[in-house]
Amino acid sequence: MSAPRSLxxxxxxxxxxxxxxxxxxxDEGEDVLALFILDLDIAERAGDYRKAYLASSxxxxxxxxxxxxxxxxxxxxxxLKDVIARYQITSVHVGQDFAPYGVSRDxxxxxxxxxxxxxxxxxxxxxxxxxxxxxTNYRVYTPFYRAxxxxxxxxxxxxxxxLELVSPAPxxxxxxxxxxxxxVELQQAGEKAALKRWQAFQTGDLSEYEVGRNIPGIPGTSxxxxxxxxxxIHPRTILSSLQxxxxxxxxxxxxxxxxxYADVLHHYPHTSRDYYAPQFSKLRYDAPDExxxxxxxxxxxxxxxxxxxxxxxxxxxxxxxxxxxxxxxLVKDLHIEWQHGASHFMKYLIDNDVASNSHGWxxxxxxxxxxxxxxxxxxxxxxxxxxDPEGNYIRTYVPELSHMVGAEIHxxxxxxxxxxxxxxxxxVDHAQERLESLARLAELKDQ
DNA sequence: TTTTGAGTTGTTCGA
DNA sequence: GTCGAACAACTCAAA
Numbered sequence: 001m002s003a004p005r006s007l008x009x010x011x012x013x014x015x016x017x018x019x020x021x022x023x024x025x026x027d028e029g030e031d032v033l034a035l036f037i038l039d040l041d042i043a044e045r046a047g048d049y050r051k052a053y054l055a056s057s058x059x060x061x062x063x064x065x066x067x068x069x070x071x072x073x074x075x076x077x078x079x080l081k082d083v084i085a086r087y088q089i090t091s092v093h094v095g096q097d098f099a100p101y102g103v104s105r106d107x108x109x110x111x112x113x114x115x116x117x118x119x120x121x122x123x124x125x126x127x128x129x130x131x132x133x134x135x136t137n138y139r140v141y142t143p144f145y146r147a148x149x150x151x152x153x154x155x156x157x158x159x160x161x162x163l164e165l166v167s168p169a170p171x172x173x174x175x176x177x178x179x180x181x182x183x184v185e186l187q188q189a190g191e192k193a194a195l196k197r198w199q200a201f202q203t204g205d206l207s208e209y210e211v212g213r214n215i216p217g218i219p220g221t222s223x224x225x226x227x228x229x230x231x232x233i234h235p236r237t238i239l240s241s242l243q244x245x246x247x248x249x250x251x252x253x254x255x256x257x258x259x260x261y262a263d264v265l266h267h268y269p270h271t272s273r274d275y276y277a278p279q280f281s282k283l284r285y286d287a288p289d290e291x292x293x294x295x296x297x298x299x300x301x302x303x304x305x306x307x308x309x310x311x312x313x314x315x316x317x318x319x320x321x322x323x324x325x326x327x328x329x330l331v332k333d334l335h336i337e338w339q340h341g342a343s344h345f346m347k348y349l350i351d352n353d354v355a356s357n358s359h360g361w362x363x364x365x366x367x368x369x370x371x372x373x374x375x376x377x378x379x380x381x382x383x384x385x386x387x388d389p390e391g392n393y394i395r396t397y398v399p400e401l402s403h404m405v406g407a408e409i410h411x412x413x414x415x416x417x418x419x420x421x422x423x424x425x426x427x428v429d430h431a432q433e434r435l436e437s438l439a440r441l442a443e444l445k446d447q
Numbered sequence: 448t449t450t451t452g453a454g455t456t457g458t459t460c461g462a
Numbered sequence: 463g464t465c466g467a468a469c470a471a472c473t474c475a476a477a
Contacts (some may be wrong), residue, residue, distance in 0.1 A: 132475075140454065140474055161464075214456080257455085324456065363455085375469045376457045383457090433456085438469095 003030045004090045005166065007083065010036045010069075011102065013095040014061045014124050015191040016163075018156040021119035025093035027117035028117075031164040033087050034065050037080075038073040038176060047347040049316035051178035057230050058175060058422045060190025070168035071175050077112045084114065085233070087166060095231070095405050096121040098262055099354050100269045123259050124153035124235045128265035130259075130358040137267045141370050144260050145253060156236045186316050186350055187223060194227035195237075202241055209247040213254075216308075216319035217392030222251070225351030226317065228258065235259070258356055264369055265355040271368075272358045273339060280367035284440045286335040294427050295330055296344055301426035302400055303394045304307050304384035310397040316350040321387055327364040328378035334435040335440065338365040362419075366441075374441045379433050385390055398423070 006029030008022055014036075016022065025032050027363050036058060043051060062069040069116025072079045083089065096118040097106060110116060121127070130147050131137060139145035178185050187193075201222045205212050227233045235255050242248045265271060275281045298309035308322035318326070323345075330341040338361040345361070346352045362368025366376075388394060391409035395402045400423035401409055412418025413426065 138475085141474055144452070253455085321456080369451095370454065370474095372455085372457080373469080374471090375459095378456090379458060442470095 002088055002090075002413050005031055005033065005088060007035055007087070007089040007092045009080070009092060009094045009116075010034065010061065011094060011097055011231075012099075012229070013234075015194070015232050015234070016064055016197070017159040017191065018234040018237050019095070019120075019159070020154075020157055021093050021095040021117075023157060023160060024117060024119040025091075026160050026163060028091050028093070031166050033070060033083070033089060033166040033168065033169075034068060035070045035072065035079075035083060036061075037076050038071060038174065039076065039105075040073055042099045043176075045347075046352075047316075048178070048181045049184065049186060049348055049350055051176065052180040052184075053186055053226060053316065054230070054351040055164050055176045055178040056180075057232060060192065060232075061249075061380065062175070064191060065163075065165060067434075068165040068167055070172040072172055073176075077109055077114070080109060081112065082113050087419045091117055093119065096126065097121065098123075098127045098266050100265070100272050101354075103269070109146075115365045122231050122234065123262055124255070125151050125259060127259075127263040130263060136428065137263060138260075139264070139369050141257065141260050144263070145256050145308070146411060148256055148259060153236055153239065156234065184314060184316065187226060189226070189230070191232045194232040197223060197227070198233060198238060198241075206251060212249045213250070214321050214387055216322050217256050217388050217390070217396070221320065223317070225353070225356075229351045229353050258353070260369075261355040261359040265361060271362070272354050274368060275367045276359070276362050277367040277371065279444065283444050284335070285337045288336050288340045290342060291427050292330075292336055294424070295334060295336075295341075296325070296396075298330065299424040300428075301379045301412075301424040302329065302430070303378050303391075303412065303423075304388065306424070307388075307394045307397040312345070312348050312412055314394050316343075316348055316398065318349070319393075322384075322393075323360065324364055325380055325383050327361055329380055331365045332377045332437045333380075333428055333430055334425050335433070335437065336395055338362060338367070369440075375438065377437060379430060379434075381410050381430065387421035400424075408411055 006025040009024040013019055046344050058071060092114060094116050098121060106116060125148055130144060130151055205220050212218060228235060239255060242252050293310065298306040300306055305326050308326040311316045327341055330336050331338055341358055342361045345357055359368050363371060366372055366374060385407055389407060394409050400421040401412060403420060408415045412423055
């Protein structure tokens with residue numbers, strides 16, 4: 001009988017600190033093989049931004065593991081079978097993945113006879129755990145939040161003190177060569193970068209978060225989303241350093257929104273692509289045409305919308321306030337189904353989380369949980385004036401408007417210099433399309 | 448079972 | 463410029 005040797009399969013938990021599943025693997029094996037499986041099906045769908053971020057995160061993880069991370073491309077079942085045989089693995093450990101794709105992948109693995117020891121997940125309270133007294137799940141955020149607070153969560157655990165790693169064969173070090181696209185500046189990936197950024201946010205902008213988070217022209221948000229997406233930091237680590245006070249409370253609620261949407265998707269897996277409120281599938285929509293292309297390219301002629309869409313392409317990330325503005329514009333002004341926008345986001349966002357993305361879109365579209373009232377249609381001009389009064393955000397991303405100062409930047413059509421540098425003419429009239437949206441929603445009501 | 452209050456993020460209109 | 467009301471009706475959670 002050979003010595004017990006465990007496999008730790010890294011998936012969405014690319015970190016060493018506060019990783020109970022990794023500790024479980026260490027407990028069970030005299031040594032541990034650290035593995036990441038490159039799923040080429042996902043890679044085919046993913047945009048270059050996501051791939052570059054992941055490649056960078058894997059390099060960072062490998063550094064922490066002193067160059068002993070195995071990376072193998074292929075189908076999870078085949079790779080695991082092969083690795084288990086070749087390295088004489090006696091147990092496989094993972095953190096539980098709740099996203100629909102991960103759930104079905106893990107089911108295939110287990111159906112193939114590979115037992116996965118699951119410890120913890122990427123959430124402070126795993127999806128499915130927060131329940132109403134009658135045992136059913138919540139569909140509204142605020143009651144979920146109150147129950148979530150009551151539920152509580154475990155304290156973070158330390159990084160392993162001692163980690164005996166198996167050295168993988170050179171042929172099992174298939175790190176992808178995915179480069180950041182030219183002209184794009186992605187935020188730094190990896191556990192160290194995540195912790196450093198969290199520390200900086202905690203001692204900095206967190207104290208002004210309630211107001212600052214809504215101003216896209218300043219660095220008022222934490223930018224933890226890409227790190228949370230790949231588990232470079234665990235939400236427990238974040239939550240455990242929050243204090244009482246309004247700004248911290250608002251930030252905690254944002255973390256719990258992530259937990260809520262994961263819970264909703266867990267109970268209704270089809271809502272990653274389909275309507276949470278099915279009657280909205282009967283609404284009259286327009287096919288994605290050249291207007292959709294203009295939206296993607298950031299050439300709608302609405303400064304705040306265009307700035308957001310261009311930030312997405314420049315950084316693989318977009319400020320949350322602006323995500324709502326561009327999403328509302330696509331659905332309510334262009335009358336295009338939310339899935340088209342959600343797919344575009346998933347391609348470019350380095351924080352591409354299917355639960356938060358799909359349900360964020362559905363919220364804006366009015367077909368999600370806690371959906372906004374039908375009459376809540378964002379005015380891209382007013383939103384710009386309110387949250388980017390000086391136009392700092394717009395000037396950063398829309399060079400055709402960089403010569404404009406003050407509030408006039410929000411309405412280039414009203415300014416003699418608005419089109420001096422060939423800024424796009426408005427592709428639609430917001431006031432008119434707002435009425436069109438209300439009319440189409442009224443049709444739905446009459447049915 | 449029935450009732451009641453509440454529900455992330457807004458805009459427009461008229462006084 | 464500011465302010466309050468109106469904008470549907472419905473679903474959800476909890477008493």
